[in-house]
Amino acid sequence: MLIGVPRETAAGETRVAATPETVKKLVAQGHRVVVETSAGQRASATDEAYGTAGAEVGSAAQALGAELVLKVRAPDAQELASFQRGASLVGMLNPFDRDGLQRLADAGLTAFALEAAPRTTRAQSMDVLSSQANIAGYKAVMLAASHYQRLFPMLMTAAGTIKAARVVVLGVGVAGLQAIATAKRLGAVIEASDVRPAVKEQVESLGAKFIDVPYETPEEREAAEGVGGYARPMPASWLTRQQQEVAKRVAQADVVITTALIPGRAAPVLVTEDMVRSMKAGSVIVDLAAPAGGNCPLTEPGQTVVKHGVTLVGETNLPALVAADASSLYARNVLDFLKLVLPGAGGVVLPPDDDIVTACLVAHEGRLLRA
């Protein structure tokens, strides 16, 4: 079938949904692929490289008018006008954006939102949230290092010793773990915290220190141990003591990286204005929750600002700042997903009973299937 890969038009979006590597595989499967001129330019993929991989390089209208369109971000109204009714769309379509999904349904698209894939073993290779969070965790540390006016590693020189940076990572998911690993590579001293005490082992395996908060009641201990392999939310008493411990570490930190995002909801406050005030002049906070309002109330999404002598980085699209590798992983996620709905060289087929496809399908035959 004809697959289109348009150039992304959202502000600051540098990624592309297919790379010469994945285009080559789609062409080998018998598909035709049209890539919009300069679609991969910002991700270090030239039109020439797409051509060599077997793609035709064409216009936006050609790419958006294909039977199957591969996107990074949900199409805006102008892009949507170029789609054919009945076409298929794969992308990060924001499953919590009811209005946006309704527009896709109204356009008659069969739309798959990859963020909605279940977090199962089978779905791992198409897990866009993880692949992009991995990149974001790396870039968060590189941005912190850019703004921080000291070195990360300890350095012993003829003019004396420079101390290693003290980094605190709040929230230890995929992004937090990669932030820890990257800061560790650079020689920082790292402490990390999470509302799930069970991540302590992962944190320590990366060479960081977990900010321990002892359990004071049987209820706290039981919650931490979990039931049937699943963690339970920690009681409020423990969370309050944890916040106090975190506040002490933040006051001593040179760099704080916050990563607590709750899908579809505003980000929780982890670093209060008082905590920022307690920090040293020249410290840096990178707030990965900026797209959801931020883990710090002083964060300004999309901006880098200095408040109380502390630099707050509120970048809202960190993976786009590592466009080539972010695209490379995303395009592989897309390719792996396509194996489920593109059984041959023909069109998109919805398998009758596939939990991943069912979870991702947000619009079909004019109907909204989500939110």
Add this chain to the structure above:
Amino acid sequence: MLIGVPRETAAGETRVAATPETVKKLVAQGHRVVVETSAGQRASATDEAYGTAGAEVGSAAQALGAELVLKVRAPDAQELASFQRGASLVGMLNPFDRDGLQRLADAGLTAFALEAAPRTTRAQSMDVLSSQANIAGYKAVMLAASHYQRLFPMLMTAAGTIKAARVVVLGVGVAGLQAIATAKRLGAVIEASDVRPAVKEQVESLGAKFIDVPYETPEEREAAEGVGGYARPMPASWLTRQQQEVAKRVAQADVVITTALIPGRAAPVLVTEDMVRSMKAGSVIVDLAAPAGGNCPLTEPGQTVVKHGVTLVGETNLPALVAADASSLYARNVLDFLKLVLPGAGGVVLPPDDDIVTACLVAHEGRLLRA
């Protein structure tokens, strides 16, 4: 005596010649120190911190009008007008700038250019070229990582493996060695080259590969082995073959960091336009020789530009981008130098026979002593 620390006024200069740490020591030695308001602001040193260290916070005129003035960069004409005749000045005064030094002599200053210190063991702790090159080498890698649209480390993810960045470092002095060490920390695969084959061991001890160029004549072998412990310049035949080997590695590189600076002369060309053309789209060159015209003819000093799909970073003051630690090391260099000319709480005394002081003294009693 009264020591002044003005805020630096050169464009892009963020460093400061004394930190609260060194001010405290000068005050303990019985000196009065006047620090200009916000002199350390960009280097994460607040007026409050200077006050706590025992300094008075004052005006530019007060700091520049002191008996001894500590500077990072040579004073411009406007600053010079605030100096007292007979005052002393310590800074990076550019010993190759004859006109600039003449102006210092004309102003009746006793001026010490720290870059002119001999590279002896005793002078190591006041070696500003080394301390700042160390910072520059670190920052060069961080800038490369900022512009490079892929990750430095190899990453194994559910969506497949990401390859480590290939970094080539040309010129293995202090900056080159720190660039190698930093890129290695970040997980890159590194090759390095230098016109002195003897640095091979240092390169390998940091985990990088030295780009070997075999010796084909006894003359080449003798030059490499050196005489009496000193290396001799390598013959042209060997250098030509080295350039060919380097060109092959640059074509495969993701990041190239060039560091070849010859004091007082234009930088040698190490990366030609043809070599840039041979590089992959999205590659990055950081040219540490930008202040001397660059090791690549396409470098635009002070700018970051994209040519032939390659990003060329021509920052001319890398240490100023890590202002706090660059200032910290520089201020310690200055403090160590002052031990030679400030024997007590009284004024500056020129020791009759000190090779470091003699080398650094560029102007005294109206006379130019250099260039």
